[in-house]
Amino acid sequence: MRKIPVLPWLIIASLALICALLLTSNLGRIHASNLPSTAGLLLYYSFLPRLATGILCGVALATAGLLFQQVLRNPLAEPATLGIAAGANLAMSASIIAFPALLVFGLTNLALAGAALAALVLYLLIARQGLDPLKIILTGMVISLYGNCVNTLMVLFNHDYLSDLFSWQAGSLNQNGWSVTQFLLLPVLLLMAVSLLLARPLMLIGLSDQSAGALGLSVTKIRVATLAVAVALSALITSQVGIIGFVGLAAPALVRLSGVRRFTQQLFCVPLAGAGLLTLVDQLAQFLSPAGGDLPAGALAGLLSAPLMLMLLFRQHNPTIAAAPLSTPAIRTLTRAHLTGLLLLLLSSLAVSLFLNRPLDTTAVWQLLEWRWPRMLGALSAGAMLAVAGVLIQRQSGNPLASPELLGISSGASLMVVLLVILFNQPLVQLFPAALAGSLLAIFSLFMFGFRSGFQPQAMVMVGLCLTNLSMALSILLLMSGDPRAMMLLNWSTGSTAGITAERAMWGATQALLLIPLALLLQRWVTLLSLGHQTARALGAGLRRSNMLILLLAAALTAGGTLLIGPLSFVGLIAPQLARYSGAYRFVQQCLVAALYGALLMVIADWLGRNIAWPWPVSAGLLCALIGAPWFLWLLIKSGK
Template sequence: MTARLALSLAALAATALWLAAALHLLPFERWPGWPLDPRNMDIAQILLGFGLMPRGVVALLAGAMLGLSGAILQVVLRNPVADPTTLGISAGAQLALVMATMLTPGLLDHGRWPVALAGAGLAAGLVLLIGAWRGFAPVTTVIAGMLVGMTASAVATAMTLAQGQYLLSLVIWNGGSLVQGDWSGVRVLAGVLAFGGLAAAALARPLRVLSLGVEGASGLGLNVAGVRLLAVGVAVVLAAAVSAELGLIAFVGLAAPALARTMGAASIPRLLALSPVVGALILSVCDGVVLLVAGQAGEMFPTGALTGLIGGPLLIWLLPRLRGSTPPGTERAEGPAPRRDRPAPLLIGLAVALVLAALVLVWIGRVPGGWAVLDAQSYAAFLPMRLPRLIAAAAAGAALALAGAILQRLTANPLASPEVLGVSGGAAMGYAGVVYLVAAPTAVALALGTMAGGALALVLIAAFVSRRDMPAERVLLAGIAVSALASALLSAAMAVGDTRSFQILAWLSGSSSAVTMPGALALAAVAGVLWTGALLAQRWLAVLPLGTGVAGGLGLPLRLARMLLIALAGLATGAATVLVGPLSFVGLMAPHVARRLGLARPGDHVTGAALIGAGLMLLADFGARMAGFPYELPLGLFASLIGAPWLIWLMMRPHR
């Protein structure tokens, strides 16, 4: 099929879907004439002329802007999986708009566009800073972008949950709704697209020079840093304008350039010209499908949720194309960790500190008059309420830390964690599946579904990368793709707006307030069993980081070892995710802290990581309860606010 034929068929499909929706609303002979005058129109004509008509144009404009934004980012970063979603730009705009809506609505008096641009620019600047520190290695840059985006989305979700009066509207807006009430959105997006098109035309030649590489471009007199900043700035403006008008629309900027290349857009000018056309058709077809479903059963989910469903599979499909595109030596793990000769005193000290911290956190708290230390009578009254959540928080932290330590050794990559490898995303899908498929799900059913989802996600990733012999960095990106797909599916499910959606939204933020003593003890028992399993697998954990060749030469049963360790990590993540939600970064932080403390041997490493993870989650639970007193912040949010700075610092550390 030629490119022209494919584009013609897509345009025909988009037109047919829109016409079907328009004719369902109003017969053709009753369509209003131009110019539109609402004073001479009935309700159906107003809905068509000021709703459906601008919506069709907005779909084309927004898709073109996202396609052009993605093409610019991919060219300037020489990265085939870069787009406003994978680089965290759209999520940064989303978070800025949510914060402005709730905290300082006066900032929106002049429109949402400046606020969205500020948020998108800050997110892009952070990702570019990390990318520049790592030589703009493609995989590392995208990992940084998607983790920044995940963190921003988590904070936005928690803030949305905390403001009940905005809940439904923000959930739908975050999903990317194309619903229009007039033609103002068309005018704004058309103006921004015109600016982006002119800027892209002016940047086409410098970008073609930049494609020769930094050294070659610099040798030809090109200001590489200036061109990068200008190009990324144009891409940020395009993506931020779409987020301000429509909300979060995912992965159109990834899909459009990829499809344009398959249609023969080999040169940079042709790619920049064809990607907006493909992006416009993608979003228009997706919106047409939403309109078609809406005509039968009412509009049940926003268009942005549907576009997100293509992102995860597409990103996984594009992973093999990254092979060879990373500069040699720019994506290696850290150097040898310090090794403590006598780790027992440190481990005992960590255990004692954990017990003392639990006692102190039970004893102190906040009351309307300020901080207070409980007397004996108050202590006895509060202990039954506080002890279960402390046990559960510590057990969840230990389980996540165990999963992170196992995954880091399994992949030989210091950035591996349940959040990064898609295990948490799979666990979230397992939880949502039980909520939607079981009429009255019990706590046991939710726990089993969450654990099964986490394990299944990790098995799928392992199966995908093992067949293609991908390096560890690609494993991480495959996991992030699974997380992106899970996030899109959850957004689509939550946008329906029924009570099950609110249950999932509350769980996503994480909370230990409703945990009971039996549930806490069960989670502690699971953490203990997983720790025992990790200790029994010490030899595997010691040999696997040496590589498959060495491990196989030493007689290690590679397939069995990997599958069992994957199962351990999946079960640990699923059990903990039931309590704290899918995003905490404890599984990333705790193993690193243990490694930096000299706990290098596998048994010492997993034990120290479990103790440190338990302590981090205890502190997060205490902070979640006290920081917003008398209201409680989501536990998962508070833990992620600790983890995000750690992640950024970690990725900006120089290589050894």
């Protein structure tokens, strides 16, 4: 007789008790109103519709997560991690801002089209590589990150008009009537009924495609139908309440931990768990709102999803991706002419950044130099530091997909900076120790999970993306809190150079001039580690000491660059690759050439950000991220081949 686990049921009972207490507390606040008629209106037109909407959304998101996980055989799959919700969200934002004529089709249909397009892009990127669990989630999360970057860019351009939209997109369940509940009820019930019809075929597909095909099932048709139902559920909810993660991930995991193994049983239990979890999150958001402003349930759920993903990733015992060695491009030689051309290009970009800008008013050039040179110097220093940090991390790990941004090191620095700015009101220029501590904390987390997964490249990047999502969720919560420093932090986190003062620029340049030469002194250790740990130990290298020094210096470089341009630039990924494609294979050569490329990329991005949409500035970090995310996906596909 199979033993039923006790701990998960204790957790479920505890969560149910907390949810009941929060419900009672929030109801008590309504009835404590001085006017009984007001309390009745709030109860009928706000509290109860919000509760019903939360239950329906929890049911739909949990079912969508279970369907995605079953058909992809991946316990980490859900609408948020696969980029489906981000695709729906981006389609609605783009329609409202750029193509308002499309609104005649309705937001729900536009969200469905965006979700379907994101699902199609995901399928095309992974179609030739099989249903590899980590690679699917890795691709989906980068698609989600890319969509969120584009959406953030549009919000920054139209903040005065879209502040309410941004709040709604964060996953708000606020209601002022029963219209959303009535709209969702019938479609959710119909899609749930279709998912029940797919229960038996999906149970067979969960075993293997060969077994299902031997029993006469059309695996492709069942998979497409299931994905269509899951995408429709995701788009439907996103169109009405915005992006809400966590539920599609946590509800199936909690049901499995409680001992429910059969898929047909899970299909009944998971929607109930999803409804309870989202109700709990929403009631917690309402309970905390008087102290922290109007907290969106989706942003609060995002804070909970990152630790949960890390836990599930930690429990995944059999990742199927082998370590990816540094790919070797066609043999090239770094010539003096190439290096001279790169230096001339950088000097030319500096001159253009200082003297050729919109508006073309030559009389004001010299007066504007005092505003331009700090931004240019800050972008140059940050690009160089992040590029060298990327070289160190890729060399130390043997992973061409590694970078400070993708491994979460930049996000760790960003998290610590944001917390200290909000809690202690410290200026950014004084927060290098805090950023360094955040980077080291992220590196510690990476090592903790790295030992579990054998330091597999894609698993390490997954941990980093979880930390990045955690940072983005915290930024959304701070933006919704009403704190006047929130917009400044949002601009900084997207890579804006507008706030770089002369003091910050000089401090960043000093850090670059000190830390980059220190990195060059590590040549022997980095070269030995790239040969493998056993070879390095045999040649006399102290592995613990050398790894610690390399990662400490990479953390310092990342902290310095992040303080200047935020956590989402992707320079640490692109610049080392460009250096290697230019023929810089030796460590010192790659560091120097990557630093030149990183500086060049950020100077050009800063110049474009100031001029491409003048007089409205565009964040330089966002421009680099919009280039870096497709570059990463191309590298991922190439490594799969």
